[in-house]
Amino acid sequence: xxxxxxRTIWWxxxxxxxxxxxxxxxPLKLDTIKCLTVDSLINAIKSLSIRGAPALGAAGGYGMAxxxxxxKGTDIEELRNTLISDSLTIKSSRxxxxxxxxxxxxxxxxxxxxxxxxxxxxxxxxEAEKIAEEDIAxxxxxxxxxxxxxxxxxxxxxxxxxxxLACVGWGTALGVVRSAVEMGKDIKVIACETRPLxxxxxxxxxxxxxxxxxxxxxxxxxxxxxMRKNMVDKVIVGADRITVDGVFNKIGTYTHAVLAKENNIPxxxxxxxxxxxxxxxxxxxxxxxxxxxxxxxxxxxxIAPKDVKVFNPAFDFTPIRYIKAxxxxxxxxxxxxxxx
Ligand code: MRU
Numbered sequence: 001x002x003x004x005x006x007r008t009i010w011w012x013x014x015x016x017x018x019x020x021x022x023x024x025x026x027p028l029k030l031d032t033i034k035c036l037t038v039d040s041l042i043n044a045i046k047s048l049s050i051r052g053a054p055a056l057g058a059a060g061g062y063g064m065a066x067x068x069x070x071x072k073g074t075d076i077e078e079l080r081n082t083l084i085s086d087s088l089t090i091k092s093s094r095x096x097x098x099x100x101x102x103x104x105x106x107x108x109x110x111x112x113x114x115x116x117x118x119x120x121x122x123x124x125x126x127e128a129e130k131i132a133e134e135d136i137a138x139x140x141x142x143x144x145x146x147x148x149x150x151x152x153x154x155x156x157x158x159x160x161x162x163x164x165l166a167c168v169g170w171g172t173a174l175g176v177v178r179s180a181v182e183m184g185k186d187i188k189v190i191a192c193e194t195r196p197l198x199x200x201x202x203x204x205x206x207x208x209x210x211x212x213x214x215x216x217x218x219x220x221x222x223x224x225x226x227m228r229k230n231m232v233d234k235v236i237v238g239a240d241r242i243t244v245d246g247v248f249n250k251i252g253t254y255t256h257a258v259l260a261k262e263n264n265i266p267x268x269x270x271x272x273x274x275x276x277x278x279x280x281x282x283x284x285x286x287x288x289x290x291x292x293x294x295x296x297x298x299x300x301x302x303i304a305p306k307d308v309k310v311f312n313p314a315f316d317f318t319p320i321r322y323i324k325a326x327x328x329x330x331x332x333x334x335x336x337x338x339x340x
């Protein structure tokens with residue numbers, strides 16, 4: 001049986017439901033939530049209990065298994081209709097990270113032509129489990145490929161959380177750091193806070209400190225200053241979607257990329273091939289806009305006028321010219337076109 005220490009998200013075989021670390025309460029509390037219905041999974045995705053592109057890929061896959069297990073009735077055509085309708089709702093719950101749709105579709109394509117309900121349930125769960133297992137293996141390959149780029153003594157600036165919590169395990173950008181540390185390199189991390197939901201301040205710091213990796217927290221607006229003062233050797237971030245012309249990642253990534261170029265600091269993106277959307281360009285992708293109160297409030301209290309107008313995009317786009325290389329499980333590529 002999987003536990004909170006092995007993975008971010010897993011299938012609970014005693015209840016036949018999805019279980020995940022609740023990332024909204026970290027670092028204050030390490031606890032899990034169970035998603036017994038597709039609606040509860042969608043709530044967990046929207047509220048960011050589960051988040052990060054690769055973890056969302058696994059959530060999408062398990063979501064299809066959950067849809068099959070929860071369906072009542074014996075009519076197979078009815079089950080197929082439920083699966084299709086649930087797949088659309090899950091995919092639209094967060095539109096920017098392509099891994100969510102990728103995970104849903106990968107499982108759906110395995111099961112739609114099956115002729116028995118039991119077979120659909122079994123194959124959906126098997127495929128979802130494969131996605132989860134592969135995620136960890138792929139991240140370790142990304143880690144190995146990326147670690148070769150890091151020098152002993154490097155300080156890496158990262159944004160948001162592209163660590164084990166954003167994946168099923170190990171991490172992409174932080175997986176590179178983990179692999180380098182495992183190889184014996186002395187690596188320090190500067191974690192940007194990542195307003196407004198503080199994935200850097202709450203999650204990146206927590207998981208690196210747990211592993212004994214040196215991490216220092218800064219506000220997002222301190223990034224330029226530390227780059228200018230030669231306190232950063234490399235920037236490494238994750239990705240929510242990689243198109244032919246650039247990378248979508250957490251809001252603020254573009255600012256770091258421009259600052260890195262200005263300060264001659266290599267800017268890397270670490271991501272699995274499942275994050276690539278090779279037929280799309282910047283203008284084809286929807287950037288999720290989130291609730292205004294994420295900016296206006298902290299812990300139920302207003303920190304801005306209650307009715308101030310807000311623009312709160314969750315992600316931004318960084319053109320490929322700012323990116324030195326993309327680190328994948330298949331190797332390190334210096335343009336998107338070469339890896340897709
Ligand atoms: O809104 P979030 O927390 O889901 O955003 C996550 C990010 O932007 C990560 O950098 C990205 O998904 C890569 S995770 C390996």
